[in-house]
Amino acid sequence: MAAAVPKIRLRGVVKHFGSKHVLDGVDLDVAAGHSTVILGGSGSGKSVMLKCMLGLIVPDAGTIEIDGRDVLRMNRREREAVNDRIGMLFQNAALFDSLPVWENVAFKLLAQRRMTRAQARERAAEVLTLVGLAPSVGDLSPSELSGGMQKRVGLARAIAAEPDIIFFDEPTTGLDPIMGAVIDGLIVDCVRRLGATAVSITHDMASARRIGDTAAMLYQGRIVWTGPAEYLGHTGNDIVDQFANGERDGPIQMELRR
Numbered sequence: 001m002a003a004a005v006p007k008i009r010l011r012g013v014v015k016h017f018g019s020k021h022v023l024d025g026v027d028l029d030v031a032a033g034h035s036t037v038i039l040g041g042s043g044s045g046k047s048v049m050l051k052c053m054l055g056l057i058v059p060d061a062g063t064i065e066i067d068g069r070d071v072l073r074m075n076r077r078e079r080e081a082v083n084d085r086i087g088m089l090f091q092n093a094a095l096f097d098s099l100p101v102w103e104n105v106a107f108k109l110l111a112q113r114r115m116t117r118a119q120a121r122e123r124a125a126e127v128l129t130l131v132g133l134a135p136s137v138g139d140l141s142p143s144e145l146s147g148g149m150q151k152r153v154g155l156a157r158a159i160a161a162e163p164d165i166i167f168f169d170e171p172t173t174g175l176d177p178i179m180g181a182v183i184d185g186l187i188v189d190c191v192r193r194l195g196a197t198a199v200s201i202t203h204d205m206a207s208a209r210r211i212g213d214t215a216a217m218l219y220q221g222r223i224v225w226t227g228p229a230e231y232l233g234h235t236g237n238d239i240v241d242q243f244a245n246g247e248r249d250g251p252i253q254m255e256l257r258r
């Protein structure tokens with residue numbers, strides 16, 4: 001039987017900023033319907049990698065395939081069609097304060113003109129309920145919400161258009177541990193409900209174990225280990241184990257600017 005085509009496949013992805021080699025030949029396969037967490041130190045290039053997958057940054061070399069199609073060689077319209085199937089939960093939720101919550105949630109639906117405003121509003125109320133918020137929250141301004149509620153709204157926005165792929169950029173940063181666990185639970189539920197493929201960046205090991213089926217470690221510009229997220233901390237790979245256990249001593253030497 002032929003091997004299944006990964007939902008997302010990166011091969012030899014390189015990105016330099018001037019003399020700074022951020023990605024130096026990244027290879028990664030993300031299986032369809034799986035949840036993959038990307039680990040790596042601060043400044044290791046996780047966000048750059050995510051932005052390359054989203055088409056916000058163009059790599060200097062390499063290929064990025066989604067559903068077996070090379071997205072780097074697509075024209076704008078083809079790429080937009082791919083991105084229409086991608087949801088994103090940004091760090092700090094990145095909501096527009098000038099719009100009420102429901103319009104934030106329905107932003108893509110309204111932009112794509114796939115439905116009337118009344119239908120989009122109804123869909124917003126539906127997904128707000130899925131993330132544990134009352135539909136009446138839809139009339140508030142994002143600035144009236146707590147950090148945890150903003151994350152829920154960001155999650156509702158990410159899933160509103162029923163994407164095939166969802167990217168999560170540090171979904172629990174800035175939340176207390178209990179709210180972090182709640183948001184992780186919602187992420188797992190929502191991703192499962194949609195049957196979506198999820199790629200998350202996180203520094204939080206508890207969160208990585210909760211939301212990830214698979215973990216991948218980015219170190220010195222490459223993916224140096226991929227394996228089950230439940231093994232984190234005892235993978236047998238010194239780099240991953242030092243990182244996951246937060247140990248000061250080990251192969252990873254902190255680069256401190258003097």
Ligand SMILES: Nc1ncnc2c1ncn2[C@@H]1O[C@H](COP(=O)(O)OP(=O)(O)OP(=O)(O)O)[C@@H](O)[C@H]1O
Pocket residue numbers: 017022040041042043044045046047048049
């Ligand atoms: N547009 C850019 N121009 C120049 N350098 C950039 C640009 N974007 C990112 N970088 C650099 O690339 C490196 C990796 O950044 P990135 O934001 O991907 O790290 P990260 O792993 O996501 O870090 P963190 O966990 O702290 O968010 C950093 O040194 C950053 O300064």
